[in-house]
Amino acid sequence: MSSASDATWRERYGETLMNTFGSPQLVLSHGSGVYVWDVEGNRYLDMLGGIATNCLGYAHPDLVEAVSAQAGRLMHASNFFATPPQIRAAMRVSAALFSAGEAPEGTRVFFTNSGTEANETALKIVRKHAGPQRPRILALTHAFHGRTTGALALTWKEPYRAPFAPLMPGIEFIEPTVSALEAAWGDDVGGIFIEPIQGEAGVRAIDADFIAAARALTTRTGALLVADEVQTGIGRTGRWMAHHAWRDADGKPIVPDVVTLAKAVGGGFPVGACVGIGPAGAILTPGTHGTTFGGNALAGAAVDATLSIIERDRLVDNARIQGENLRRALRDIEPDLITEVRGEGLLIGIDIATDAPAVVTKLREGGIIANATGPATLRLAPPLIITEDDWRPVPAAIRDAVHAVRTDTTSA
Structure with a gap:
């Protein structure tokens, strides 16, 4: 059952779970650090962190050890x-x-x-x-x-x-x-x-x-x-x-x-x-x-x-520093693509000049997870453990995704 394809898992999902979330965007199998993998083996940088939840990323060894030890007691x-x-x-x-x-x-x-x-x-x-x-x-x-x-x-x-x-x-x-x-x-x-x-x-x-x-x-x-x-x-x-x-x-x-x-x-x-x-x-x-x-x-x-x-691990400080640097990099994107960047720490809102849900799809196809809180707004809330090396590809990926969606929309 664990080796089933993405399509098989999606079919089973539709047959067994209430349709409260719509069709799942991905079927995930495991994670490590700031990355998750789907059942087809594709890797994604999670810039949403389980919607601001997975603050230590995935499979943090100290958290796994603490929970596992307690489960045994x-x-x-x-x-x-x-x-x-x-x-x-x-x-x-x-x-x-x-x-x-x-x-x-x-x-x-x-x-x-x-x-x-x-x-x-x-x-x-x-x-x-x-x-x-x-x-x-x-x-x-x-x-x-x-x-x-x-x-x-x-x-x-x-x-x-x-x-x-x-x-x-x-x-x-x-x-x-x-x-x-x-x-x-x-x-x-x-x-x-x-x-x-x-x-x-x-x-x-x-x-x-x-x-x-x-x-x-x-x-x-x-x-x-x-x-x-x-x-x-x-x-x-x-x-x-x-x-x-x-x-x-x-x-x-x-x-x-x-x-x-x-x-x-x-x-x-x-x-x-x-x-x-x-x-x-x-x-x-x-x-x-x-x-x-x-x-x-x-x-x-x-x-x-x-x-x-x-x-x-001083992750509160890391959230402040990485958030400031990431927002600065996002603000360097052309203003006709990114109209506003706001937030504090690693909770970031980005207003964009095109359809945000479509941009989220483009990002996911390129291996980055984000989400849209409205028709023209993206939200980022990555794990607090994230480093600049981890998020460095993100601003360019957002720029390219916004440009691509806007071009597709204009062409249509």
């Missing part, structure tokens, strides 16, 4: 019990969140299996804290927080929402401007959800003045500020957390009340986390939330190993 024990890997993982997450100092007293971690579940947990924290007298929750236009029904209610894109209406009431979308925030705010607002950089919207950062205004209003009225760091956290932006760049008018750090994590936190292992900071860590009490698999020993080992490797 204990994988799952239920949350009637604690395990050392679970506790070590929570300590690692808190250390990453507060890399410049001590976590506020009361800060606590709840482990989930995904980013969507982490945001569901945060949503329950906000609801329980606010009570029925503060039923409104604000989210931003172009936000993406997940696809389960609670997280979906916080997600802006109407085609995702419409088939499942009616969704949870009380959630309102606003433009990420101070004037829109102030107009929508009231004492009946229980919280606001913010992605520091909106990845699914094309890698668009939220302005600093909006963040400062949101923190001031939530503090004044007792509402909660939730930072969704599912895509941006764990070194992706050249900082341990993207919200570490948040500052108020006096230059002091702006600290959210709740932070959600997933994707890179387990190095590719399915695990997420919701962190209540300070008093928010005590809002959920016994019986108010739970999970069967969240925080299992195997996931804990993956988190502990992943964050340890990132710290040891």
